[in-house]
Amino acid sequence: MNNTILEIIRLKKTFGGVIAVNDLDLTVAKESITAVIGPNGAGKTTIFNLTAGFLAPTSGSLIFDNQDISGKKSYEIARLGISRTFQHVQIFPEMTVLENIMIGRHVRSRAGLFVSSLLPYFLRKEESKIQEDAEKYLEFVGLQPVSGKHAGELSLGNQRMVEIARALASEPKLLLLDEPASGLNARETLLLGDLINKIKDTRITVMLVEHDMELVMDISDHVAVINFGQLIATGTPSSVQENQDVISAYLGE
Amino acid sequence: MGTKDYLGIIWFSIILVVTPFIIGNDYYIGILVFAAFNCLSCIGLSLLMGYAGQISLGHAAFLGIGAYSSALLTVKMGWSPWLAIVLGIILAVIMALVIGIPSLRLKGHYLAMATLGFGSIIHIVTVAAVDFTGGPAGISQIPTLNIFGFPINSDVKYYAFIWIIVVIGLFFALNIIHSRSGRALRAIHGSEDAAGSSGIHTSRYKIRIFVISAIYSSIAGSFYAHYVNYIDPGPFGIMHSVLLVTMVAVGGMHKVWGAVIGSILLSVLPEILSTISEVVEGYGIEYKPDYDTLIYGSILLAIMLFLPGGIFQGVGDGFKRLKKLFTRKTSSAV
Numbered sequence: 082m083n084n085t086i087l088e089i090i091r092l093k094k095t096f097g098g099v100i101a102v103n104d105l106d107l108t109v110a111k112e113s114i115t116a117v118i119g120p121n122g123a124g125k126t127t128i129f130n131l132t133a134g135f136l137a138p139t140s141g142s143l144i145f146d147n148q149d150i151s152g153k154k155s156y157e158i159a160r161l162g163i164s165r166t167f168q169h170v171q172i173f174p175e176m177t178v179l180e181n182i183m184i185g186r187h188v189r190s191r192a193g194l195f196v197s198s199l200l201p202y203f204l205r206k207e208e209s210k211i212q213e214d215a216e217k218y219l220e221f222v223g224l225q226p227v228s229g230k231h232a233g234e235l236s237l238g239n240q241r242m243v244e245i246a247r248a249l250a251s252e253p254k255l256l257l258l259d260e261p262a263s264g265l266n267a268r269e270t271l272l273l274g275d276l277i278n279k280i281k282d283t284r285i286t287v288m289l290v291e292h293d294m295e296l297v298m299d300i301s302d303h304v305a306v307i308n309f310g311q312l313i314a315t316g317t318p319s320s321v322q323e324n325q326d327v328i329s330a331y332l333g334e
Numbered sequence: 335m336g337t338k339d340y341l342g343i344i345w346f347s348i349i350l351v352v353t354p355f356i357i358g359n360d361y362y363i364g365i366l367v368f369a370a371f372n373c374l375s376c377i378g379l380s381l382l383m384g385y386a387g388q389i390s391l392g393h394a395a396f397l398g399i400g401a402y403s404s405a406l407l408t409v410k411m412g413w414s415p416w417l418a419i420v421l422g423i424i425l426a427v428i429m430a431l432v433i434g435i436p437s438l439r440l441k442g443h444y445l446a447m448a449t450l451g452f453g454s455i456i457h458i459v460t461v462a463a464v465d466f467t468g469g470p471a472g473i474s475q476i477p478t479l480n481i482f483g484f485p486i487n488s489d490v491k492y493y494a495f496i497w498i499i500v501v502i503g504l505f506f507a508l509n510i511i512h513s514r515s516g517r518a519l520r521a522i523h524g525s526e527d528a529a530g531s532s533g534i535h536t537s538r539y540k541i542r543i544f545v546i547s548a549i550y551s552s553i554a555g556s557f558y559a560h561y562v563n564y565i566d567p568g569p570f571g572i573m574h575s576v577l578l579v580t581m582v583a584v585g586g587m588h589k590v591w592g593a594v595i596g597s598i599l600l601s602v603l604p605e606i607l608s609t610i611s612e613v614v615e616g617y618g619i620e621y622k623p624d625y626d627t628l629i630y631g632s633i634l635l636a637i638m639l640f641l642p643g644g645i646f647q648g649v650g651d652g653f654k655r656l657k658k659l660f661t662r663k664t665s666s667a668v
Contacts, residue, residue, distance in 0.1 A: 156530050197509055197516070202509070247528075
């Protein structure tokens with residue numbers, strides 16, 4: 082139990098008659114990189130949406146850090162220490178890169194509307210602290226050169242980095258990356274792999290959904306294979322690659 | 335980045351102080367007092383529209399709540415005007431919560447629909463509840479305001495008083511924008527999903543900012559009642575709500591300054607139009623009052639088509655372009 086950060090128990094999610102996640106059991110070990118793979122439509126993103134509170138499960142439960150989080154709202158889950166990125170990048174295009182990352186500090190700061198309305202920002206200590214902290218994460222992903230640019234002007238690769246930095250800025254215990262490599266070129270994917278390893282070194286657990294098998298096999302400690310909303314195999318990257326069920330699921334035999 | 339806004343307040347204050355000396359005519363100063371009421375409402379509305387991305391089509395109703403609270407409590411109950419203003423604010427807050435909580439918890443533009451209905455209800459009440467609100471005849475003999483026994487009984491005094499209130503309102507609004515909460519609001523506007531996953535309680539922020547914008551309007555309504563000393567349902571209808579939205583849109587939704595400029599421009603515009611109409615009629619061409627509506631419509635259309643960021647941003651971009659043009663020319667000359 083102590084070595085588990087996330088425990089998914091008999092999780093089920095149906096949309097009308099479609100069963101997206103079907104009695105799924107899955108555990109994610111602390112400070113690991115766990116990849117969730119599977120064919121298109123297997124229910125991977127649904128699992129993420131359930132974990133991050135974007136959807137409520139039909140039945141079953143999600144235990145995060147010894148706490149039941151099933152059915153909690155996304156902002157509550159974010160406060161408990163789960164951050165996520167999105168399959169289709171969700172940044173704040175009209176805000177600068179630094180401001181985007183400062184949003185990540187939201188859960189780690191307190192200032193309310195009332196106090197803020199009375200004092201200009203340069204008289205508020207917390208505001209400069211937020212900026213200082215955000216700059217650390219900016220540096221962590223290497224985006225200092227574009228700090229003042231509008232996030233919407235960046236390349237897709239850099240927008241992904243903004244998203245990851247924003248997620249990290251909330252100091253999560255668990256980071257969910259939804260297809261972080263999609264749309265990235267080979268060089269960017271390589272850098273992404275390095276970054277994910279670097280994140281793991283800061284003792285943050287990383288869970289990712291990914292189609293780029295080279296990346297998955299390269300960085301993951303554990304791989305969970307999902308098909309039709311069910312877990313069909315789990316283990317180290319090499320053991321999963323040799324699993325007969327996995328091969329048939331991917332090749333459609 | 336935010337320092338500019340605070341410098342802007344200083345410049346704006348200087349302009350406000352100098353203006354009465356330049357125009358020096360009570361009639362025109364009176365128009366600028368009316369502009370201030372609109373300006374105060376529009377600052378609140380721009381927080382809602384430009385930063386939380388929601389539209390209210392019923393803000394004139396909050397003006398009405400403020401105005402009628404002040405009028406009824408001071409005239410019929412003999413309350414102190416300041417206490418009446420506070421009660422107006424409390425009422426506006428309650429109303430905003432009643433409308434905002436159900437409609438702002440949903441994604442999308444449900445608030446626009448809800449406020450549209452709310453606006454008509456308030457307007458109908460002011461017209462139809464004759465015993466209570468005086469109906470179309472309105473309420474007269476609303477007392478003038480006193481500050482520490484010093485009556486604000488002339489146009490110039492009211493001008494000074496109300497624009498100080500506007501500048502304070504502007505100061506609060508700018509503080510909110512340049513804060514953790516303001517950033518959260520802009521984030522909600524950018525991507526509600528991403529804001530939620532960053533721990534921002536999106537619906538709570540939207541409701542709060544709607545309440546704040548209602549407070550701005552309620553205060554403007556109360557001060558309006560004390561300025562004109564007589565109110566009727568006329569200025570609190572849907573058309574005025576739409577006008578307020580137009581002011582914010584014309585000035586530019588994404589900046590509070592846009593609301594300030596838009597509200598002043600459109601408040602002064604009828605005067606400009608009447609001057610034009612006199613000139614036009616001097617040439618023997620008939621000018622009908624309906625043409626005003628036509629001109630308002632054309633302005634809104636033109637802004638939306640050619641300057642979607644509003645006049646404020648449009649002028650700014652124009653300057654930048656000119657600057658570029660000139661620097662390029664000089665550099666090529668060298």
